[in-house]
Amino acid sequence: MPSVKIVVMPPFDREFFGGTDRFELTAKTLFGVVNQLDEIGPGFADLADVRAAFAVDGEVQPDWSVSLGDAKEVIVMQKVAGG
Amino acid sequence: MNAPEAKGSFKFVGSRPIRPDGVEKVTGKAVFGTDYKAANMLHGAIVRSPHPHARIKSIDTSKAEAVPGVKAVVTGADFPSIEDIIVRTGESSGSALDMSTNIMAKGEALYDGHAVAAVAAVTKQAALEAARLIAVDYEVLPHVIDINDAFAAEAPKVKEGIQAADLGEGQATRPNVTMKFPMAKGDAAAAMASAAHVVSGHYSLKPVHQGYIEPHAAVATWKADGKVDVWCSSQGQFDVRGLTASVLHIDVGNVRVMPLEIGGGFGGKTTIYLEPVAALLSKKSGRPVRVAMTREEVFRATGPAPGGEIDVKLGADADGKIVAAEIDLKYSSGAFSGGDVWAGAAHSINHYAIENYAVTGWNVLCNMPKHAAYRAPGAPQINFAVECAVNDLAEKLGMDPIEMRLKNAVLPGATGPMGNTLGEIGLVECLEAAKAHPHYSAPLGANQARGVACGSWMNYGGPSTAAVALADDGSVLVTEGNPDIGGSRASMALMAAETLGVPYEKVSVTIADTGSIGYSMVTGGSRTTYATGIAVIEAAKGVINIMRERAAKMWECDAGDVEWDDGKAVCKTGDNAGKTLTLAEIAAKAGATGGPIAFENGVNPLQHLPGYGAHICDVEVDKETGNVSVVRYTVVQDVGKAIHPAYVEGQMQGGAVQGIGWALNEAYIYNKDGRLDNAGFLDYRIPVASDMPMIDTVMVEKANPGHPYGVKGVGEVPIVPPLAAVGSAVSKAVGKPMRSLPISPDKVHAALNGG
Numbered sequence: 001m002p003s004v005k006i007v008v009m010p011p012f013d014r015e016f017f018g019g020t021d022r023f024e025l026t027a028k029t030l031f032g033v034v035n036q037l038d039e040i041g042p043g044f045a046d047l048a049d050v051r052a053a054f055a056v057d058g059e060v061q062p063d064w065s066v067s068l069g070d071a072k073e074v075i076v077m078q079k080v081a082g083g
Numbered sequence: 084m085n086a087p088e089a090k091g092s093f094k095f096v097g098s099r100p101i102r103p104d105g106v107e108k109v110t111g112k113a114v115f116g117t118d119y120k121a122a123n124m125l126h127g128a129i130v131r132s133p134h135p136h137a138r139i140k141s142i143d144t145s146k147a148e149a150v151p152g153v154k155a156v157v158t159g160a161d162f163p164s165i166e167d168i169i170v171r172t173g174e175s176s177g178s179a180l181d182m183s184t185n186i187m188a189k190g191e192a193l194y195d196g197h198a199v200a201a202v203a204a205v206t207k208q209a210a211l212e213a214a215r216l217i218a219v220d221y222e223v224l225p226h227v228i229d230i231n232d233a234f235a236a237e238a239p240k241v242k243e244g245i246q247a248a249d250l251g252e253g254q255a256t257r258p259n260v261t262m263k264f265p266m267a268k269g270d271a272a273a274a275m276a277s278a279a280h281v282v283s284g285h286y287s288l289k290p291v292h293q294g295y296i297e298p299h300a301a302v303a304t305w306k307a308d309g310k311v312d313v314w315c316s317s318q319g320q321f322d323v324r325g326l327t328a329s330v331l332h333i334d335v336g337n338v339r340v341m342p343l344e345i346g347g348g349f350g351g352k353t354t355i356y357l358e359p360v361a362a363l364l365s366k367k368s369g370r371p372v373r374v375a376m377t378r379e380e381v382f383r384a385t386g387p388a389p390g391g392e393i394d395v396k397l398g399a400d401a402d403g404k405i406v407a408a409e410i411d412l413k414y415s416s417g418a419f420s421g422g423d424v425w426a427g428a429a430h431s432i433n434h435y436a437i438e439n440y441a442v443t444g445w446n447v448l449c450n451m452p453k454h455a456a457y458r459a460p461g462a463p464q465i466n467f468a469v470e471c472a473v474n475d476l477a478e479k480l481g482m483d484p485i486e487m488r489l490k491n492a493v494l495p496g497a498t499g500p501m502g503n504t505l506g507e508i509g510l511v512e513c514l515e516a517a518k519a520h521p522h523y524s525a526p527l528g529a530n531q532a533r534g535v536a537c538g539s540w541m542n543y544g545g546p547s548t549a550a551v552a553l554a555d556d557g558s559v560l561v562t563e564g565n566p567d568i569g570g571s572r573a574s575m576a577l578m579a580a581e582t583l584g585v586p587y588e589k590v591s592v593t594i595a596d597t598g599s600i601g602y603s604m605v606t607g608g609s610r611t612t613y614a615t616g617i618a619v620i621e622a623a624k625g626v627i628n629i630m631r632e633r634a635a636k637m638w639e640c641d642a643g644d645v646e647w648d649d650g651k652a653v654c655k656t657g658d659n660a661g662k663t664l665t666l667a668e669i670a671a672k673a674g675a676t677g678g679p680i681a682f683e684n685g686v687n688p689l690q691h692l693p694g695y696g697a698h699i700c701d702v703e704v705d706k707e708t709g710n711v712s713v714v715r716y717t718v719v720q721d722v723g724k725a726i727h728p729a730y731v732e733g734q735m736q737g738g739a740v741q742g743i744g745w746a747l748n749e750a751y752i753y754n755k756d757g758r759l760d761n762a763g764f765l766d767y768r769i770p771v772a773s774d775m776p777m778i779d780t781v782m783v784e785k786a787n788p789g790h791p792y793g794v795k796g797v798g799e800v801p802i803v804p805p806l807a808a809v810g811s812a813v814s815k816a817v818g819k820p821m822r823s824l825p826i827s828p829d830k831v832h833a834a835l836n837g838g
Contacts, residue, residue, distance in 0.1 A: 010264045055503040060690075063687070082542070083458035083607055
């Protein structure tokens, strides 16, 4: 299974990962990414569903069960709020 | 460009039928939040803090409870103690504890207008009299309203127990700063140092209200079985359900929310203020309770959009290519954390391709109501600063401002500052259309000037559920879970009609309560026509599949031999080849072919695309009084495929007018004691029809490949560029940069007279 680069955008980098915003993980799906990030930054998984969005190689992926396949990069960003 | 399923043209999509709810609304029969009455209902009233910051030492309710007709009184002590859990609020999230504390103060009043107690009585008069008799003993504490004051290291704390942000090593502690949001690419400092042209400026904006006409109101009944029913207008009954359950600390399944018609929300009705109060008063009294805000309460206690203090520095090469941006923005979220600053940072430059930038956002608390979403939350403020600076840069280079934007515009397929791919966006097309519009080259009159600006909003999709069912006479019944704010019943009916191939008039749309259909996120964030539209289309496709199966039964063939074409099933093989059955004919035989025909579908699409717009504004300045009139205004916007063009144009016009109000008139004005001085539409002046010229609209229809009919969100974008378009026009007319909003007559007069 190839590794995937994880880019954590603010405010999650400071809030959960002590300011670190780059990780290299090996995961089959976004569920795996979230679980591994939770091990690094405890509490992240509890909040990820309501606060975070995930872009896999630039495309926002709502389904965490979709295979990451050969994805190169996952960006963790805050969900947008609208009016 | 056609949408994926577009056949080059549509039969119903893109037409302009009368909206289904229109007659009820224009004849005054539609039931809005304040109209709803429950049998045996009590009337509520809320006691609010007159202080911007005070410790609540005690609350004596005895005199109030003695008023004849009073049935219940609640204070913060009646609210369940809840953990600080994060819950969904609209499209993002927030603290349940903050929400509960904002709804009813617990030990500390945090702004002028903060609710401290509530009463329910048999008449409104008795409730108001009782509220007046509730004695609250306050210890007044230091307060802070202004962002700059609140940002200071020595500022008084907005409240006890603030979790100040980790600002990084070596940064001074700032008690009211709850978020620092840095965003950077390349080397902004080096690129700025080598830029041929540099402009910079400081920009200020006051908080503004969404200005919806309908005040907040809710009726709740706490039933004998422990379940709570709520009737209210909101932007999303499902989120009202979830938030109310969180604050009351009961299961979501024990709360049922019935949506009423909504008289405007613009983001401000994606949260709750009254529902738990009415529910607790009902629990105590045993009767349904209605609580409704006055206009003054709406201003004093519901969320404004943040004000901002923004520094912008842009550098360009000799050809006008922007090579560096340095931006620092401070927004206030009121007395509670959260806020729009990250969205402001993310939208600061996402309409331009800039290789080197350093953007830092700060969220600052102050003793004001908890901020709430307002149309493209966080984007108009930063866009005002950045777009005014771009106009300054164009002037410095002697470039046409639209040419300058074309030179720097972000292109399809580019990567946005948040790292996501922007896809089939249409900023360049908007700028070209604006440049070609007769408005842009029209001569100006005396004391007139022209401003331009462009901007964007990233839009959203998210979860939606819809159901399509057939009646036995062939009527099509669409059920959705999103309140209709901007004509979505008509849009859903058009998409269902297009998919099924039946006339628009055969489709009826119902907005269901939370017990009657699956979850849908709020109507907001420009998501409903896109996401709920997909849910409707997919549900209609589910019905088509069922109808093909039923037709096959009637023809005694396989469903695979039946195609759906233009509202009819067509048999492709066998003895019945070439025969057709209409939707009505199949529906009439539903009982004999397997029962009712219906399909419910839940989706979570995120292939939405950002929206972009370009605005042109002409103003005329009265040099004697300083009054500014907008004399001509044009909105150009990439709208994807307009399902109902009239309502898309309405969104474009409405957003522009709200932005113009923000630029020229609107602001929260607090006095030295921290009390709001203009809590009403006489003193807080939103634009009215007689203030405005007819807003011209140009829809650039560049379809979204991520929607079957090409939809992009349209509601947020049009409020983004007006602040800078107006501000730049006035600056030109006055001959001085006008960088503090609102650009009220006194400021213009002072600028014209050497101030």
